[in-house]
Amino acid sequence: MKKYIETLKTVSLFKDIKEPDLQPLLACLSPKFAQYGKNDIVFMSGDSINSFGIVLSGQIQIVMEDFYGNRSILALTGKGNLFGESFAFAQNEFLPVSVIAAADSELLFIDCRRLVSPCSNSCVYHRQLIENMLNILALKNVSLTQKIELVSKKTIREKLLAYLSAEAQKAGKSSFYIPFDRQGLADYLSVDRSAMSAVLSTLRSEGIINYRKNKFELLKQRKNLP
Amino acid sequence: MKKYIETLKTVSLFKDIKEPDLQPLLACLSPKFAQYGKNDIVFMSGDSINSFGIVLSGQIQIVMEDFYGNRSILALTGKGNLFGESFAFAQNEFLPVSVIAAADSELLFIDCRRLVSPCSNSCVYHRQLIENMLNILALKNVSLTQKIELVSKKTIREKLLAYLSAEAQKAGKSSFYIPFDRQGLADYLSVDRSAMSAVLSTLRSEGIINYRKNKFELLKQRKNLP
C-alpha cells in the first residue's frame, strides 16, 4: 500500500490526517485492494453496496442504463477520487447506475461499517474520518441543491439569471468571474449552447447584464429589503 | 424536554434509539431550545452555521432570495423534521437561503461538533447517531441525484420517460404506481401540468406507455443486454 501513499494523501476523506497516521489508520479500516481491466464491471446496477471506492490509478465511469437499455455516461472519476459513497451510506438503496473501469484501474474499497465503528486503538483518526465523510456528503448535497434550483427553472433566461445571481452573491460583488466557458455553462444548465448565447446577447442588449469572456456583471439595482 | 419525547422519537436522526436511551443522549448533546414567533428569522442568508435544527412544533420555511431581492419559498418543514443539516456539516459554506418561522414554532438546535465528538458515557448512542446522520445525508444525496437526472432532460417527453423508467426499475416490473398526482408530478419534473398531460396522451397513443390514474405501465420491450 506504501506506493499509493502520495495518492491517498490527496483524498478528501483523509484530509487533516497526517502522513504518519495514515498507515495505521488504513490498517484499521482494512480496505480491500483490487485491480480491474478496462470495461470490467466494478458495481452493477441493482446492487446494494456496503463499500465505497477510492481510485488509486486509472479511471472509472458511472454509467446509467434506463428501462429500455439506453446507456449514458454520467461521470468520469479519476485518481484520488471517491465513488459510491452516497449509496454505500444510504442503506437499502439499490444502485441505479453501474460503475465500470474506463481503463485498467487500481481501486481501494472501504466498508462503511468499518468507518463508523470505532476501533480501540485509533479513535482519534476515526473521528476525523467521520467528520470528513460527513463533510463530503454535506458538500455534495449543497452543490446538488444549488444545481437543482437552476435546472428547475423553465427558461434559459431564468436559469442564467438564477446562476449569475447566485455567483454574484457568492462573490459579494455585482462583478465576478465564472468557472465555465460557454459550452461548460450550457452543459451545467442543461441547455443548448447557441440558444444560451443568444439569450446572453439579449440580456446584454436589455442592459441587464454585461460580460466579456468569463467576467460577468449584473447591472440592475438590488431591490431594497423591507 | 420530556413533553417532546413523542415527537423526538419520530425524528430520523434518532432512528433505532430506544426511548429510555433518548433522555441521556439528549443531555449529552446539550441541544438548545428556542421559541420563534411567526415570521421570525431563524437563520439568515449569508450566515455560516454550526448547528442544525429540529422542528418540535410549528413550521418553518426555507426561503431563497436572489440578487435582485426576489423571494421564493423552497420548502416547508414541519414537526419532527430536520433542517440545515447539510449546511451545518458543510463547513465554511455560507447559507444561500434563509430559514423563517412560518408559524409560532418551537425548535431544537444541535451543534454538529457535539454530534461527532464522542463523549465518555454514551459512545454507543453516538455511534448510532453518526450512522443515522450519514444515512440522512446520503439518502438526500441519492434523491437529489436522481432528480437532477430528470430535470436535466430537455423535453417533457424525455423527463417523463426517464422518470417512469426509473420507477419501473425501482419496482422491478413494467407496471407500477407513482406517488404523485398530475400536478405533483409536473412540479417534480418542473414542467407545466397541462403540457405534461398532453405529452402523456401522446405517449399513450404511440403505444409507448399505458396509464390510468396513478398506475403506469411501460409497454415497449427492453433492449437485450449484450
Added chain:
DNA sequence: ATAAATCTGTTGTAAATACAACGAAATAAA
C-alpha cells in the same frame, strides 16, 4: 343523492427552445 370542489385531458396561441449551419473572433500551434 346532490352539490361543490378538485383533478385531468384537450385545444389554440404566443413564446421559447433545440438544432443546424455559418462566419467571426480568439487562442493555440507550427
Added chain:
DNA sequence: TTTATTTCGTTGTATTTACAACAGATTTAT
C-alpha cells in the same frame, strides 16, 4: 507570422413548451 483549432455569437426553421381557458371525470363534502 501564419496556420490550424477552438470558442463564440448570429440567424432561420421546425419543434416543443407555457399559458390560458374550458369541459368532462372523479372525488369529497353536504
